[in-house]
Amino acid sequence: MKLGDRLRGVVDNLSGAGETQRLVAENELLRERERQLHDYMRSKVNQLLRVMGTLPLRAEELDDKAMRELDPIGIIADSFTQVLDHLNTTNEKMKLANDEIQTILTAANVGILVVDAAMKIQAFNPKLREMFFRTGTDVLGSTCNQVLCSQDVPPEDCTFAKVMASKIGLQRQEWALQGRHYDVAGAPIKNRFGEITHVVLVYNEVTERKQMMESLRESEEMFRILLENSRDMVQGVTPDGTFLYVNRAWRQALGYGEDDIDRLTIHDIIHPDCREHCLGFFQNLMATAEREG
Amino acid sequence: MDSELITPQVMEFDIRGQICPATLLIALKELNRSKEQLHKGEVQLVFKTDNRDATITIPDAAENMGYAVSVQRVDDYYAIVVEQGH
Incomplete structure (x- = not known):
């Protein structure tokens, strides 16, 4: 360093200009x-x-000082705590509802099948397995008709x-499979746009009832003959006093036609x-029948 | 105490002239501040706003927090009513 520069440095130090x-x-x-910190805060606030x-912060709406005072990160963090608490509560309610549905499905004495809009099996209850899938084959995801x-x-x-x-629920649709008869009810599950996402099908086997009805019909027919x-x-x-039925001998004896x-x-x-x-005889007969139940 | 018997105290916040996101931040701040009373059904918050965006952002956020929200058109502004969730 030249002598002149060194002297200038000494003078600057003595005057305080170097410290300034x-x-x-x-x-x-x-x-x-600080500018970088505010930029970072603003970017994180905007992200939140x-x-x-909602929309990002506008500098003209909230300057750096106002942003620090308002503490948007703190506000949103507290809000997220409330959102998470609500989600936890909702999850607990949904779990309870799910448990209730599972219990109902298990206890139901009818077969219940849930298929998606593409007709793929999503869920079914034990009774339905007993009705149709006794071999224990995994059918989840398979197409219902197959x-x-x-x-x-x-x-x-x-x-x-x-x-x-x-697009509406249907009751008591008759259906037969391999000699067995079923009453089938179907109900759609829709999303918030009204589109069907799933269909719940309920199968009630009525084979015995149908056989009994057939036997009864045959008995009645034989009795009528x-x-x-x-x-x-x-x-x-x-x-x-209205006639429910009269036989041929009655009509022939009294001279009336069926009409x-x-x-x-x-x-x-x-x-x-x-x-x-x-x-009098008829009324006595009725009274006796009523007394005897 | 049966919460159905409580008549909530109405707390009004006039945020007319403010736009999003300031309107939402103000609303969130009040929802955080009054959360205990809101959950107990002791208070009902009413935000008066003339910002249309706020009629969507505030109800969405409040519903995500589990509150019941309704928006009413009153003269030249909207009243966003936030109260205990169902």
Whole structure:
């Protein structure tokens, strides 16, 4: 260093100009750091605001000083705590609801099947497994018509297809599979746009009931044939005297056709002299029947 | 005490003239401050705003926190009512 420069340095130190320059430089550095810190805070606040679903901060709306005082990060952090608390509460409620649904599904004495809109099996209860999937094959994700109906295209009377087409729940759809008969009910599950995401199908086996109904129908038919061909006159009458049934012998003996019966009552076929006696007998018969239950 | 029997105290905040996100931040600050009373059904917060965005951002945020929210049009502003969730 030349002698002149060294002398200038000594003079500067003595006058305090060097310290001033150092402080100015340090101040500039601190300002830059503060600016960077505010930029970082603003970017994080904007990121959090976007998560909350709103717009970023505008510098003209909230300057750096106001931002520090408002403490948006603190506000949003507290808000997130509330959101998380609410989510936890909701999750607990949903878990309870899910447990309740699982219990109902397990205890139900009807088969319950849940399929998605693409007809793929999403869930089913033990009763449905007992009805259709006794082999224990994993059918989740399989197409309903393939594993249940054993065919590549859904059958014409497919309840799922009817629910998808009508977009409403359907009750008591008759369905038969391998000699067994079922009442099938279907209900859609829709998303918030009203689109069907899943269909719940409930299968109630009615094979025995159907067989009993068939037996009863056959018995009634046989009984009707017996009555119809009997030589005795047989009639069925309601308490108000309307005819429910009369057999052929009755119609032939009294000279009425089948079409006449609907407009006749018991009073029309009793001779006036016998009416009091017959009605008394009829009322006694009714009273006895009522007493005996 | 049965919360259904409580008549909540109404606390009004007039934030007309403010726009998002300031409106949301103010609302969130008050929701945080009054959360205990809100959950107990003791208070009902009413934010008066003329900012249309706020009628979406404030209800969305408050519902995510589990509160019941309704928005009513009153003259030339909106009243966003936040109260105990169902």
